[in-house]
Amino acid sequence: MTKNVLISGAGVAGSTLAYWLARNGFKPTVVERSAGRRSSGNPVDVRGPAVPVVQAMGIVPRLRDAATTSRRIRLLAGDGRQVATVRMPSNKGDEVEIPRDDLAGILYEAARDDAEFLFDDTITELRQDGDGVDVTFGRAAPRRFDLVVGADGLHSTVRRIAFGPEHDFVRPTGIHVATTSFGEPADHPEDVILYNTPGRLVGIHPSRGTGGVAFIFRAEVDGFDHRDLVRHKRIVAEAYAGVGWRVPELLDRFRAAEDVFFDAVSLVDLPSWSAGRITLVGDAASCVSLLGDGSSLAIAGAHTLADALLAPAGAFARYETAHRRLVRPKQRAVGLSAALLLPRTRLGLATRNLAARLWPGGR
Structure with a gap:
């Protein structure tokens, strides 16, 4: 049986995979570019196919303790008036909404005693043959692994x-x-508060003991560099210049913050998720959505991959066939999600708000 597996990325998919590989008799090593826990982005959901996985990991009580306190969505008009209120979908069983960094942290803590973690490092070179993969790191000494898995997100180093x-x-x-x-x-x-103008949204989202702000907007950005924090802040400020309500105050908070997340919403679409002894999982393989589905799919995909590897022959193909069935519908729904979240015109906003009032649980 294949034993030594290198996982690139200590986020949701990487830590879940490390946990299950260790329990299946493998020796996982996780390399993570960041020096510690990373900033998260928006709250995410643990739902559907992810629920039995986290139940089997025994982490549901910790997820519940860290869950957000959101119960309703309040939609505001351009002048700040409330125009609709919608109840959020009820959690079923052990489903939760949770800040992404808390989810990643809980998964890491579940895996860390049974996996090796190399923080503040990255893969710089991969050379594979029929028996394994020789890996060169930025800091650690070169090593050889039986398999390499890219769980390193939208901008995956392994995929590149x-x-x-x-x-x-x-x-x-x-x-x-x-x-x-x-x-x-x-x-x-x-209350999750959503304030829209055409093509722009500001969201205020409560959590346990704190809150966060999200700017979601349509824009053409040339020469995008996902690591250029100074430019990120400038892009957001320019996108929301002249927008009313509390936006100037929230922009000031964003500009002053040191811990921010910024990225382009993108779809990842590869003809195959594996090449020889290297494969991809999570956003590196199939970044999918605007509405929090990606973390649930990452958990489910990592578990599917770990189970497939129990029978090494054809493992990558079985994993990919099974998990693509979950991914495809979510990728097809991204356009609809964007239309609901970010209507392009005032008429589109009015139509969305009317539909929200008429939706079951809306008013």
């Missing part, structure tokens, strides 16, 4: 090295997301 440049597989939607934490409780601890 083993499959080709990002632009061959990543399709931007023209939508960008920027988030940061308030560092203090939200004014309305059970």
